[in-house]
Amino acid sequence: MTTPAPTPPPPVAEPTPTAARVLAQFPEVMHRRSDNGQPFLLVPAARIAEVVQFVRDDLQVAMPVLLDLTAYDLLRFPGTPPSDAIAVVYLLGSYQHERTLTLQVHAERAACRVRSISNVWPAALYFEREVFDLFGVEFLGHPSLQRILCPDDWQGHPLRKDYLWPLEYQGVPHLRDGQHFDGGPVRPTPAVPAATAEPEPELPRGGEAKKP
Amino acid sequence: MTERPGNDLKEQIQLTAVDEFLAWGKEHSLFYLLFATACCGIELMQAGGPRYDLDRLGMIPRATPRQADLMIVAGTITHKMASRVRTLWEQMTEPRWVVSMGSCANAGGPFSKWSYSVLNGIDKYVPVDIYIPGCPPRPEALIDGVMALRERVKRYRTTGERAAEPHIVTVGNQAFGGHGCAVPLDRGPTT
Numbered sequence: 001m002t003t004p005a006p007t008p009p010p011p012v013a014e015p016t017p018t019a020a021r022v023l024a025q026f027p028e029v030m031h032r033r034s035d036n037g038q039p040f041l042l043v044p045a046a047r048i049a050e051v052v053q054f055v056r057d058d059l060q061v062a063m064p065v066l067l068d069l070t071a072y073d074l075l076r077f078p079g080t081p082p083s084d085a086i087a088v089v090y091l092l093g094s095y096q097h098e099r100t101l102t103l104q105v106h107a108e109r110a111a112c113r114v115r116s117i118s119n120v121w122p123a124a125l126y127f128e129r130e131v132f133d134l135f136g137v138e139f140l141g142h143p144s145l146q147r148i149l150c151p152d153d154w155q156g157h158p159l160r161k162d163y164l165w166p167l168e169y170q171g172v173p174h175l176r177d178g179q180h181f182d183g184g185p186v187r188p189t190p191a192v193p194a195a196t197a198e199p200e201p202e203l204p205r206g207g208e209a210k211k212p
Numbered sequence: 213m214t215e216r217p218g219n220d221l222k223e224q225i226q227l228t229a230v231d232e233f234l235a236w237g238k239e240h241s242l243f244y245l246l247f248a249t250a251c252c253g254i255e256l257m258q259a260g261g262p263r264y265d266l267d268r269l270g271m272i273p274r275a276t277p278r279q280a281d282l283m284i285v286a287g288t289i290t291h292k293m294a295s296r297v298r299t300l301w302e303q304m305t306e307p308r309w310v311v312s313m314g315s316c317a318n319a320g321g322p323f324s325k326w327s328y329s330v331l332n333g334i335d336k337y338v339p340v341d342i343y344i345p346g347c348p349p350r351p352e353a354l355i356d357g358v359m360a361l362r363e364r365v366k367r368y369r370t371t372g373e374r375a376a377e378p379h380i381v382t383v384g385n386q387a388f389g390g391h392g393c394a395v396p397l398d399r400g401p402t403t
Binding site: 150151158163165166169170172173174 | 291292294295328329331332336337
C-alpha cells in the first residue's frame, strides 16, 4: 500500500464559501490573512453593524454564536503592514455547521469608535466593556460603557502598547524605583492643587489609624 | 504538674491572675478572617484542613471581620482590591493583627515589576505584624508565623506592649526563594 501523495494546500487567497458569501454581499469587505495564515474578513468600521447582522441572520452564512470579542494593538505588531490602529476581533461560530468566521475592524487610534454589536448579541455587552477598558475602543450604542476590570478612576488603557505606567495610584506608589521595568516612560503624577495637598499620614502599627 | 492531682480539692485548683488567664485564652483563640485573593489561599485552606489543622491552635475561620482577631492576607492584592482590604481591616475590632502571607502580599511577588495593576505589598495599606515569604509558603511556614504571632499576642495581653517591628518568618527554606522579592525590599536582603 503506497501512501498517497500529499495534496497541495489550497491557495492562500481562496475564501471559504461562507466568507465568499459575505464578500459578495459587501464589496467593501476585504479578505485577509494574518501573519500566521489565519483568514479573516476586514470590515470597515462604519459597516460592522450591518455585516454582523447579516452573518448572523443569513441562512447560508448562519453564524449564531459570538464566541469572543477581543482586540489587539497593531502598533509595532510584527508581520503586518505598519499601522497604529486598534484591531477589534469578532470570533463567530456555528456549532451546527462546525465552522467559524473571524471579522476584524481596524479602528483609528486617535478617534477609536466602533459601532456596538450588543443589539445583535447581548453577550457582547461585557466583551465590549473589557475592550473599552483595556484598549480604549469606544463602542457607540453600548448602553453602559464603563470600565469592568480597572478601577473607575484608572488613567489610560493598559493593553495599548503606548500605555504609560502609573507612578502611583491614589497616593500609593506603584513602581518600586520609579521606573518602568524596561526603562520606558511612566505616566507623570497628576499635579495636586496646593489647597488640598496633605502629607500622607504615617500608618501606626496595629492601633487606630486614620483613613488614608 | 507531672503527677496526677489527687482527690484532694486543694490539689485540683490552680490559682492565677484574671489578666493572665484571659491572656492565655486570647493567645489560644486567634480567630482569623476567612478571605483569600489568590493561590496562597489554597495553601491557607490546606493549613486549615485536617492534615495541618489550624483548629488545634484554636484558630477558627470567621466569616465577618467583626468577629476576627487576625487577618491573613493570602494572595495578590491589586490596587483596586487594596482599599477593600483596608475596609475589612477597619471593620475588625481592636486589637487586630495582620499576617502577610506569600510574596505577593509581602512585596508584589512576580508581579512587582511586570504588572501595571498589582500593589507592591499590602503594608502600603494596613500595618503588617508577620511576613511569611514563599510562593506560596508551606503550611509549616504559616504555622510558624502563627506561633510567632501568638508570642506577640501573649506579650501584648500581659504587658500591653506591641512589637514595633514586624517579624519575618524564615522556616521552610523559602525565605529568599521565588522571585527575588520575597520580603519587602526595605525589610530584608534579597537575592
